[in-house]
Each structure stands twice: as C-alpha cells, then as structure tokens.
Amino acid sequence: MGGKSLAATVRDRLPFLRWSVIRFALGGRTFLRTGQVGDGRERAAREFVLAHSAAGDPDGVLAAFDDFARNHSLLVNIGDEKGLILDAALRKTAPRLLLELGGYCGYSAIRTARLLGGDARLVSVEMNPDNADIARSLLAHAGLADRVNVVVGTIGDGGATVKRLADEHGLSSGALDFVFIDHDKSAYLPDLRAILDAGWLHPGSVVVADNVGIPGAPDYRRYMRESEGATWRTTEHHTHTEYQSLLEDLVLESEYLG
Ligand SMILES: C[S@@+](CC[C@H](N)C(=O)[O-])C[C@H]1O[C@@H](n2cnc3c(N)ncnc32)[C@H](O)[C@@H]1O
Structure with missing residues (x-):
C-alpha cells in the first residue's frame, strides 16, 4: 500500500x-x-x-x-493511462484528417485535438445528441472547437452518416490518416469494414481501438490477427481499464498496409 x-x-x-x-x-x-x-x-x-x-x-x-x-462518478473516457497510448500513436503519425467513433463527453476528442498541428481536423461521430452537446461545449471551453466537428449519427445507420462525412467533412478516397474506435464493441469490425469499403484509408493510416480486452471486441482482434502482415500490422498494448489498476484491457494500434 x-x-x-x-x-x-x-x-x-x-x-x-x-x-x-x-x-x-x-x-x-x-x-x-x-x-x-x-x-x-x-x-x-x-x-x-x-x-x-x-x-x-x-x-x-x-x-x-x-x-x-x-x-466522483466513473466515466468511460479512455482515461489518463490508456490516453498515453493514444497520445503516442498520434505523435508518431502526425495525422491531418482523423475520425473518432464514440465521442461521449469529449475527453478523447480534447486529448486528440490538443496534439494536432497546422490545419489538422478531427471528426467525432457520436450517436447520442446530448453527449454530442456536452462534448461540443467542453471542446469550446478547452479552446479546441475549431479543430473538431462532432457529428451525431452512426456509421451503421444505412448510409446517412457516411454520406454526411463524405459531403460535409472531407472524408474522401485515401484522405483519412487516423481512426480512433471507441463506441459499440459489436460495431468495431463492421464499421471498420465500412470505412475500408468507402476507400477512405491509405497505406500508413493508423487505427487505434480501445476496450478490445474489456468489454471486449473479439471479432475485431481476430480480424487483426488474421490480417497481420498482409493488410494490417498491429501492436497490442496491454494496459488497464480506465481509472483503476485491477482489470486488464487491450488497446490495438494497427497500421493499414493497403
Ligand atoms: C466508451 S464511450 C466513448 C469514450 C470517448 N471516446 C472518450 O474516451 O472520451 C462510447 C460512446 O459511443 C457512443 N456510441 C455507441 N454506439 C455508437 C455508434 N454505433 N456510433 C457512434 N457512437 C456510438 C456512446 O453514445 C458513447 O458516448
């Protein structure tokens, strides 16, 4: 102790x-x-x-x-321990266009946007409009509102959000440098496949996925293992779930090889 x-x-x-x-x-x-x-x-x-x-x-x-x-009250932010993994991936990649799936109250968007240089931008997709509102107000408080667009929707909503991302937020062929996946664990793999189908990634794009250990995204982890060295190169970061040191978690950092 x-x-x-x-x-x-x-x-x-x-x-x-x-x-x-x-x-x-x-x-x-x-x-x-x-x-x-x-x-x-x-x-x-x-x-x-x-x-x-x-x-x-x-x-x-x-x-x-x-x-x-x-x-006070537990929040499902990526938190300060796993946040360092996200920070390191961002510093290494120096991305210009980024997509986040699952914005919650804006913690990871603030964490990300504070490290962006030049004209880099983050688009954060969040299904809950109240969370999106909280995230926008805290991004504004942090002085980062001009670097982040919070979009209410889901990648799996039948095409409406994908169309908005393309039409209004500049997601186009090979334009996306970095994706942070932190939303519905059962949607990690289908949404990554939708992003691949849209053609937004380029060789060298990096995808970081939180909570692959807990609550767990086993199909996503299996997909990355089966794609290792062919279409993806993945580092598995062994860490802990947010705001405690008892439960172990996994964050996957995957480079798209094309
Ligand atoms: C774990 S929290 C995100 C935490 C945030 N990335 C952070 O570290 O500050 C998950 C969020 O994903 C949202 N969500 C769940 N399913 C979603 C989906 N299919 N598309 C977009 N957002 C979703 C939830 O409303 C919730 O705000």
Missing part, C-alpha cells in the same frame, strides 16, 4: 466497492442503449469540468475530467 490512503487503495485496487462504479454497472444496459448511464453523471461531468478548469487549457480540462471520473 506504500503511502496510499485506504480510500485511494479502494478506489484504485477495489473499484467494485465504489458506489459510482456499482451505479454504472446497474446502468450498463441503459448505457449500451443510449450512451449515457442514466443518472445524469455526463451532465454533472460537464458542470464539474467547467467549474474546475481554466478556459483554453486542454490539459487542465483533461485533469478535471480525470478527477471527476476517479473521485
């Missing part, structure tokens, strides 16, 4: 004893259906972050998010 307080040890090593985690588990089905836990924590997170971070300071905004998720 070292110098850690009992409360910090419980929070980190025994997350199931936290009420906000238990409440999250109770709201699991609601979350899968709606993208929100159902107890108002996403709106509460916005109020907390606005009150506890300075405008125009993305790192301060992320720190306030992490504080809220760790010490």
